Structures are given as structure tokens and as C-alpha cells.
Amino acid sequence: MGMTITEKILSKSAKRLKVIPGENVWLNVDVLMTHDVCGPPTIDIWKREFGKDAKIWDKNKLVIFPDHYIFTSNPHANRNVELLRQFASEYQLPNYYDVGTDRYKGVCHIALAEEGYNVPGTVLFGTDSHTCTSGAFGMFSTGVGNTDAAFILGTGKIWEKVPESMKFTFDGVMPPYLTAKDLILQILGDISTDGATYCAMEFDGEAIHSLSVYERMTLTNMAIETGAINGIISVDDLTREFLSSKCRQDYEVFYSDPDAKYLNKYNYDVSKLEPLVAKPHSPDNKDTVRNVQGTKLTRCYIGSCTGGKITDFEFAAGILCGKTVKAPTFIVPGSTLVAKQLEERKLNGISLKDIFLNAGCNLAQPSCAACLGGPSDTFGRAVDGDTVISTTNRNFPGRMGSKKSGVYLASALTVAASAINGVITDPREFIL
Amino acid sequence: MENIISGIAYVLGDNIDTDQIIPAEHLVYSTSDKEELKNYGRFALSGVPVEQAGLPEGGKNFITSDDYKSQYSIIIGGSNFGCGSSREHAPLALSVAGIKAVVAESYARIFYRNSIDGGFLIPFESPMKLNCAINTGDVVEINVEENTIKDLTTGFRYSLNSLGSVYEIAQAGGLFEYARKSGMLEK
Ligand code: SF4
Numbered sequence: 001m002g003m004t005i006t007e008k009i010l011s012k013s014a015k016r017l018k019v020i021p022g023e024n025v026w027l028n029v030d031v032l033m034t035h036d037v038c039g040p041p042t043i044d045i046w047k048r049e050f051g052k053d054a055k056i057w058d059k060n061k062l063v064i065f066p067d068h069y070i071f072t073s074n075p076h077a078n079r080n081v082e083l084l085r086q087f088a089s090e091y092q093l094p095n096y097y098d099v100g101t102d103r104y105k106g107v108c109h110i111a112l113a114e115e116g117y118n119v120p121g122t123v124l125f126g127t128d129s130h131t132c133t134s135g136a137f138g139m140f141s142t143g144v145g146n147t148d149a150a151f152i153l154g155t156g157k158i159w160e161k162v163p164e165s166m167k168f169t170f171d172g173v174m175p176p177y178l179t180a181k182d183l184i185l186q187i188l189g190d191i192s193t194d195g196a197t198y199c200a201m202e203f204d205g206e207a208i209h210s211l212s213v214y215e216r217m218t219l220t221n222m223a224i225e226t227g228a229i230n231g232i233i234s235v236d237d238l239t240r241e242f243l244s245s246k247c248r249q250d251y252e253v254f255y256s257d258p259d260a261k262y263l264n265k266y267n268y269d270v271s272k273l274e275p276l277v278a279k280p281h282s283p284d285n286k287d288t289v290r291n292v293q294g295t296k297l298t299r300c301y302i303g304s305c306t307g308g309k310i311t312d313f314e315f316a317a318g319i320l321c322g323k324t325v326k327a328p329t330f331i332v333p334g335s336t337l338v339a340k341q342l343e344e345r346k347l348n349g350i351s352l353k354d355i356f357l358n359a360g361c362n363l364a365q366p367s368c369a370a371c372l373g374g375p376s377d378t379f380g381r382a383v384d385g386d387t388v389i390s391t392t393n394r395n396f397p398g399r400m401g402s403k404k405s406g407v408y409l410a411s412a413l414t415v416a417a418s419a420i421n422g423v424i425t426d427p428r429e430f431i432l
Numbered sequence: 433m434e435n436i437i438s439g440i441a442y443v444l445g446d447n448i449d450t451d452q453i454i455p456a457e458h459l460v461y462s463t464s465d466k467e468e469l470k471n472y473g474r475f476a477l478s479g480v481p482v483e484q485a486g487l488p489e490g491g492k493n494f495i496t497s498d499d500y501k502s503q504y505s506i507i508i509g510g511s512n513f514g515c516g517s518s519r520e521h522a523p524l525a526l527s528v529a530g531i532k533a534v535v536a537e538s539y540a541r542i543f544y545r546n547s548i549d550g551g552f553l554i555p556f557e558s559p560m561k562l563n564c565a566i567n568t569g570d571v572v573e574i575n576v577e578e579n580t581i582k583d584l585t586t587g588f589r590y591s592l593n594s595l596g597s598v599y600e601i602a603q604a605g606g607l608f609e610y611a612r613k614s615g616m617l618e619k
């Protein structure tokens with residue numbers, strides 16, 4: 001019996017010839033990532049458990065991005081960043097990206113890709129559920145809590161139950177009104193928020209491999225929304241090209257065997273799919289944009305690790321160019337590199353940034369911002385009575401702020417089209 | 433881990449996500465400062481919509497007044513309990529509030545791991561949904577060896593799935609204790 005790409009990578013990490021779904025194995029971790037919300041409690045546990053002489057297993061493999069609660073006056077939130085700062089300086093950490101310096105990057109999952117930490121065939125753990133994003137690079141990546149992260153920090157090892165794999169194949173040519181976000185919302189609607197619990201989600205097919213690497217990250221990012229342990233897409237020429245300027249090391253490429261075993265397989269033809277939303281209050285509450293067209297909006301939001309990549313802003317700018325928004329619209333670049341690209345990249349001779357400003361959007365500094373609500377002074381945070389359309393990944397009650405707000409999840413194309421009309425709008429109205 | 437875990441049940445619906453268990457704005461308190469830690473108990477389950485708080489009637493506060501300890505010590509959930517973010521603050525908050533065990537039909541992976549590895553509470557799986565069989569306020573008793581839960585208020589007994597391969601970690605009290613016991617880490 002052959003193995004899936006996930007099983008092969010886990011075998012390598014466990015130093016085994018073969019692993020079998022369902023068994024617990026001890027993995028050797030290649031990179032541990034943490035941020036300002038979960039970093040300080042992880043460090044606390046690590047100190048408590050390993051005592052005064054606690055040692056970091058490998059400083060070069062620890063990567064820390066403050067990104068969640070950073071532009072706020074909340075004293076507790078600022079204390080967390082200060083704790084990371086002290087930790088990084090005490091241990092002389094090479095991979096700490098402090099806010100307020102020119103090393104600052106922004107949202108961890110985007111920064112991991114941009115800074116070359118995503119390496120095919122390797123194993124990455126992070127104290128953030130969307131760590132599965134990195135799977136777009138043919139690697140195993142997943143989120144863990146603070147105790148597990150503290151264990152990795154001291155030993156470089158962690159146990160994991162080998163997942164069964166589910167395969168999602170998308171064939172056909174992507175129509176211009178469709179994005180990766182629509183594909184993952186389709187899957188979520190079909191299998192629901194626990195449809196892939198503890199499984200590996202493997203994405204394949206010509207439509208997937210035609211997507212840019214950043215678009216692929218939207219799919220693997222939201223694998224966790226189905227309960228999956230990881231999302232994964234095998235390496236192809238586009239991945240190699242992306243990595244050529246970023247990856248500092250050689251890497252090993254794995255593919256699923258033709259006779260690998262899957263729990264189940266789903267096949268889609270992208271030419272038959274249409275723009276979708278997830279209605280409040282769950283990412284699997286799928287509907288077509290057509291069906292909810294006309295819903296009045298009080299806020300539009302483009303940002304986060306799912307929907308704040310440069311490709312998302314290119315989609316949005318294509319629609320917003322020369323137009324003005326009717327509903328308050330908040331633009332949050334995922335990283336400092338994305339913010340820079342918004343100034344550099346042009347459409348019809350105008351920078352993306354100016355397209356957004358001319359359209360009347362509000363622009364913020366790169367960070368997680370209102371994707372997870374956050375302290376009361378967080379940019380773009382939803383208030384009582386808000387109806388929001390957002391490119392983010394979760395719309396649980398209160399996720400973006402007030403419990404008395406409702407959030408529709410959608411692609412950057414759909415959010416931009418909706419911003420112009422002030423009501424939920426099918427992007428096909430603006431794409432010929 | 434005690435063999436008998438008993439207490440008053442607090443019943444919730446399906447898909448209780450980590451934002452409902454501990455809303456993101458509260459993730460800023462220190463987890464090592466004893467006084468600040470109480471805030472996690474104080475705000476535990478504060479994100480659950482009122483009508484779903486304490487089923488079947490709803491409207492039952494998990495934490496009353498300004499306290500950080502709940503009168504409830506066992507949560508009965510439905511499917512996909514603990515979905516959402518990786519925040520270990522979720523099982524931590526429940527544990528600070530006095531929760532010893534959760535019984536649910538299924539769990540999101542990270543919440544399940546965090547509960548076991550952090551030694552915060554025992555996440556039991558039930559073969560069928562018990563959140564429509566047990567009511568908030570019922571006194572329940574879990575027998576770990578027998579893998580059963582008994583509702584002392586109604587007299588009904590239900591089976592639970594065995595903890596399987598995580599039993600030893602739960603029994604040791606968490607990942608670090610387990611690793612020390614099994615010789616992976618120095619004592
Ligand atoms: S942008 Fe949102 S989903 Fe992504 S890491 Fe930040 S808070 Fe989490």
C-alpha cells in the first residue's frame with residue numbers, strides 16, 4: 001500500500017520507514033513558531049518545567065512574530081510584546097521580528113512564507129491554529145497549544161497521531177470571478193466544520209496547481225476550519241519559483257503514491273462553481289452570493305492571513321479602481337512586505353494603495369487587527385449591530401469584536417464589489 | 433486522575449468554539465500570576481450567546497456575580513467541542529473556573545490535545561450526543577474505569593468511549609509528567 005504525502009513527511013520526521021494513520025508517533029520538529037498571544041505563556045511553562053537551566057533546543061529553529069495585539073494601548077497586550085522582547089534579547093534569538101523596528105513583519109503565517117521558513121518536506125509547529133497555512137509548500141504544518149509548544153521548545157520533539165488523509169481535487173480552468181476562498185467555502189459547506197476532524201486535507205488537480213502560491217495558502221489556511229490537522233499541496237514549478245528567492249536550504253519533495261489510501265475523495269469542476277459566502281455565525285454556513293445579494297452592510301474588511309495577502313489586494317483593487325465605496329471599508333495588509341507592494345504595484349498607472357485611498361477605504365498597519373476582535377481600540381473592530389463582510393477565516397459569534405455583530409466571509413472580489421454598493425454584491429457585476 | 437469525577441453539569445450545544453469559551457480580548461492576562469489567572473475563570477464561557485448558556489432553557493450564567501469559580505464542574509457538550517483557535521487559554525479558563533471534565537460527542541483536535549497535555553481537564557467522548565439527555569443542574573458522576581457517566585438526578589447511565597492512547601498522559605496529569613514518568617525527560 002502506498003503512502004500519502006502527509007504520511008511520507010511524518011515518516012521522515014519520526015525517523016521511520018512507514019507510519020500508519022491512527023498511531024501516535026514522536027516527531028522531530030524543524031521549526032517552532034509563536035507570537036505575542038501564546039508566546040509568553042509558552043515561555044512560562046517552559047521555564048516552570050525545565051527549571052533554571054532551561055535550554056532552547058535550537059535557537060535557529062525558533063521563530064517569533066508579534067502580530068496579534070500590537071497597535072493598542074491595552075497595557076496587558078503591550079506587556080506580552082515586552083515579554084517577548086526580553087526573552088529574545090536574553091537568549092539572543094536570531095529569528096525575532098520586533099514591532100517598531102524595521103525587522104517587523106506582520107501576520108505570522110504570511111511572514112513565514114515570505115521569510116523562507118516554509119520548506120517542502122519539513123515539519124513546522126506553531127502556537128496558532130492557522131499554522132496549517134504553510135502546508136501550501138508541500139510540508140506538514142499544524143497548530144498546537146502552549147504546553148505542547150513548551151515541550152518542543154525544550155526538546156525539539158512532540159507526539160502526534162498520524163492522520164488519515166482526505167483528497168480534494170479541483171479540475172477545470174478558474175473563472176475570473178472565482179478565488180481560492182470560494183473553493184474552500186464550497187468544501188466547508190459540503191463537509192461542515194468538523195468534516196475533516198483530525199484528518200489531513202490534500203488539495204490537488206489542475207485548478208489548484210494553476211493558483212499562485214499565495215492563493216494556495218488560502219486553502220491550506222482554512223483547512224483548520226473543517227477540523228483538519230493539516231492542509232497540504234504538493235510542490236510544483238510555481239512553488240519552486242516562489243522558493244528560489246527565499247529558501248536558504250535544499251529541500252526534499254514528496255508526492256502521494258498513486259495507490260495511497262484516502263478516507264474519502266471529493267472532486268469538483270471549478271467552471272461549475274460560483275462566488276460564495278459563509279453567513280453568520282459559522283464558516284460552513286455556505287450560501288451563494290446571489291442568494292444573499294442586497295444584504296445591507298455596515299462594514300467591509302480585507303485583511304488577515306487568509307485574505308490580506310498581496311493577491312487578495314490585487315483582486316480587490318481590480319474591482320475598486322476608479323470607484324468609491326458606500327460602506328466603511330477597512331484594509332489591513334497581512335505583512336510589511338504586502339504594505340510595500342501596495343505602494344509599488346500599479347493598476348492603470350495608479351498604485352494599489354492609492355486605488356484604495358481614492359475609493360475612500362481606511363488603511364491600517366500590517367497586523368491581525370480585527371480578524372480576532374482584540375482590545376477595544378483595535379482597528380476595524382466590529383461593534384454592536386454591525387453587519388460585516390470580510391475576507392477573514394472565522395465568523396463565530398463575537399470573533400471580530402461584538403457578539404451582537406454578524407460576519408459574512410467572502411473572497412476579496414466579493415468584498416470589494418459589496419463595498420462599492422454598500423450591500424452584498426456578486427463580483428460578476430463588475431467582472432465582464 | 434480520580435476514578436470517580438462528580439459534580440453539577442452545565443450543558444452546551446454543538447460547535448462550542450474557543451472564542452465562546454474565552455473571548456479573544458481576555459487572552460492578555462498572565463497565566464503565571466495567581467491573581468491575574470483568576471480572570472480566566474471569571475470570563476470562562478462568557479462568549480456563549482445567552483439563549484444557549486446552560487441548556488435546555490438557556491440564560492443560566494456559568495459564573496455568577498464577580499466570582500471566578502463556577503458552581504458547575506462537568507460540561508456536557510455536543511459535537512466539535514473546542515473548535516477554532518489553538519488557545520490553550522480555553523481549557524485553562526475552564527479549569528480555573530473549576531471544570532474537571534468535559535463530555536462531548538467529538539472534539540476539535542487542538543482543544544483535545546491541550547486539555548490532555550496541559551493536564552487541565554479530562555475530555556471524554558460519548559458515542560451519542562448527551563447534551564439532549566442531560567440537563568444543566570443535574571448531578572452527574574463519571575466512572576473512568578468503567579467508561580460511564582451516570583445522571584444521578586434522572587437515574588440514567590450512559591457509556592463513554594475509552595480514553596485510548598491518551599489515557600496514560602491523562603493519568604500522569606499532563607505531557608511533562610508523562611514524559612518524566614516514562615524516562616523521556618529527567619525527573
Ligand atoms: S490574521 Fe486572524 S486568523 Fe490569521 S493569525 Fe491573525 S488572528 Fe489568526
